[in-house]
Amino acid sequence: MTWRRERWSADHSLPIGVTQRAQVGELVRAGDIIAAGATLAGAMRVSGARRLGLSPSDLDRELRVRVGSDVAAGTVLARVGRRFARSVTAPIAGRLLHVTVDGDLYIAPIVDRWTVRATLDGVVSRSDDAMVEIEGEAWCLQGAAAYGPNAFGELTLGVDGPTADLAPTRIDVRLRGRIIVGGARVSAEVITRAHACGVAGLVAGGVPPAGLRVVYGDAVTASGSPSRDDRPTVLCLMGFGSAALPPAVYEPFAALAGARAAIHTASARLFVFSTADVGRHPTPSPDVAVRGEGPAAYAPAGRADTETDESDSDEPAQTEEELTPSASDPSSTER
Amino acid sequence: MTVSTGTEAPVEETRVALGRSLRVALLHGREEASRRVVAQLALASGAEIVARVRATDRRSFVEAAQALRDARPDVVVIQGGAKDEAALAELLEALRLGCGTQRPMPRVFALVDTSVAPALQVRADPFEFEHFATAPEIVEALRGLRRGGNEDVVLRDALIEDAARALATTNGTAALAVDVTERSTSLVLARRDGRVEAAHLVPLGLGMGADHVVVRASLDHVRRWLPWPIDSTALLERVFNRPRGAEGLPADEPAVLLEMALAREAIAHALRDVADAGLDVAAMRSAPAILITGRVASLPKSGQSLLVLVDGLEPSAVSTVFREPDEGRAERIGMVVSVVTRRSAKIRITRASGRSMAQVTPGSFGLVAIGADVDIAINGPGVRGHGRSGELGVLIDARGRPLSLPERDGERIPAVARWHTALHAIAADGSST
Helix, strand or coil: CCEEEEEEEEEEECCCCEEEECCCCCEECCCCEEEEEEEECCCEEECCHHHHCCCHHHHHHHECCCCCCEECCCCEEEEECCCCCEEEECCCCEEEEEECCCCCEEEECEEEEEEEECCCCEEEEEECCCEEEEEEEEEEEECCEEEECCEEEEEEECCCCCCCECCHHHCCHHHCCEEEECECECCHHHHHHHHHCCCCEEEEEEECHHHHHHHHCCCCCCCCEECCCCCCCEEEEEEECCCCCCHHHHHHHHHHCCCEEEEECCCCEEEEECCCCCCCCCCCCHHHHHHHHCHHHHCCCCCCCCCCCCCCCCCCCCCHHHHCCCCCCHHHHHC | CEECCCCCCCCEECEEECCCCCEEEEEECCCHHHHHHHHHHHHHHCCEEEEEEECCCCCCHHHHHHHHHHHCCCEEEEEECHHHHHHHHHHHHHHHHHHCCCCCCCEEEEEECCCCHHHHHHHCCCCCEEECCCHHHHHHHHHHHHCCCCCCEEEHHHHHHHHHHHHHHHHCCCEEEEEECCCCEEEEEECCCCCEEEEEECCCCCCCCHHHHHHHHCHHHHHCCCCCCCCHHHHHHHHHHHHHCCCCCCCCHHHHHHHHHHHHHHHHHHHHHHHHCCCCHHHHHCCCEEEEEECCCCCCCHHHHHHHHHHHHCCCCEEEEEEECCCCCCEEEEEEEECCCCCCEEEEEEECCEEEEEEECCCCEEEECCCCEEEEEECCCCCEEEEECCCCCEEEECCCCCCCCCCCHHHHHHHHHHHHHHCCCCCCCCCCC
């Protein structure tokens, strides 16, 4: 397991009901919405070609509404004839979802909306109703397994060294939207607390499988469990239990802290978007850096590509003390 | 692997492989028989079942389509009768919606009436649709996909089936082959007439498939076989880290015992799937000849292999047990006599040098050191059999069926340790070293 900066591809599977999606060749950044759609409930089958007296292959010509469009109840979906017209109308409001081989139509009510976001800065290389694939250059760390939905945020060190475990007390709402590097181990308590505080994702050398079972259920396996639902995102780098990160893995974290990052759970990869040469630049000793200025201090000075939002009022604490919320800390009551 | 075709014939080198992973979705008719047929097809072909949808599935059209999309099948196997045509056509529409843009597209293998096939083929557009007349043809086609078009490769499943057939022919009885690898568990019953019932479960094994054993069997079911107390958390970590561990034989006794525990549950769960698919579990349990292969056959001691077999399979008759490690020859390791009795019974062991009698009490479990042709007869339960015991002798197993272990650690651990000691699977004091 090593850091590599090269061109990667990341596929993003889409649920059924896509409304719009990025097109091939489009430039996207990690975190951008690349597809949006509707969550659909039980579909209703409506007689189409037979009702109109057409052969199924001719129905397409008479459709007044494109497949995949939203329709209101009573909308004319297809129509033939002039004086003695015959038409097919939508019995319910929803999405014209599918046309069968027989020329029947499926219409499904819309119950929710969804979006899918990019996990790579790059170019869309494939786009269809099932998947959007992006190719782009980034630093990448291949993990052992990942759990939960894809995550995006600023990479932030949450521990003092590669052998340290991430303590629950170091997680608070000021880390909302960040990807936290948890050192050797993150426990179930850390995972649930981080999720409650809005932390985007956690990266650690090891995760106790018992903790994973608590969070993701007893069906969780060592091969990971990518999902789309609202769950914590965890990237397990080395294995299960506790696994101290080797210097070759940990030190680049220190160099890349503050950069935008994404966890692609289907491939168990961490992408970091930075042009920093973590292979050649001397990286500060984590211990020294932590004692000095806290997580954000890991970002090397003068790195032009560290695209953090300086105006963000929820900037994480710059000192170790601020990272540890106290009972009297008003921000901790936001949880 | 080296395959010998006889004592005098030249040895031929064969390339044996597990084959590439093949994901299959099963769409079947409303009848139970239809469900069993597709389950048998999937088990026999060694494919991983990623989705099952019955014609009367309660899921909505959209949910079924989403389930098929998420499953990303390589092949969709459909089976059903004439009255299932409409329901299967609907499922094929769900497949078109769910997987129409999947690359590469799934192929549709149909085992349906000839009268139904053309209509379903139309509805399967744009997928490649192949109609098969018999189940073995589909199994062969699925295995062909696992071979990746390389006809020189011999799949491990086929080799295990050949071994079971060879044992059945040699013994003149039904024979069962039990194979447990890093990611698969196989049970193959070969009958005297050459018919074979095979189940190759993927992923379910001791390395890549170890976590699936825990998911299916539960952690407590794996833990109960260990002859020492262990924290669930620590055990779970060991199991989850197995796929990332170095492949090969376990180095120390705790690792061996964990592997044995996982193997027992893998075999037990393979049997459950076999029963669920309507295959003959009773015949498997009563096979007079049993061959153990794979990781279980490669355990350091033959007693360990035998113990895994009797605990996982729970044989129900008199069976001669062989084991054949991947890099070794087959050897006869013992004879298992399963006795189910509520009262004491007498066992009569007859061999060329004479006859001996012994008392069997319910719950007893131990070896009788005899290394010759023997006839076994037990009064009471009516167990009879003939065979040749191997290096371990005759194992009398009167623990009852189904085998139940005490719930409490204080009772269970000594009992499990006793069973291990009886087969020389651990140090005599029952401790792990």
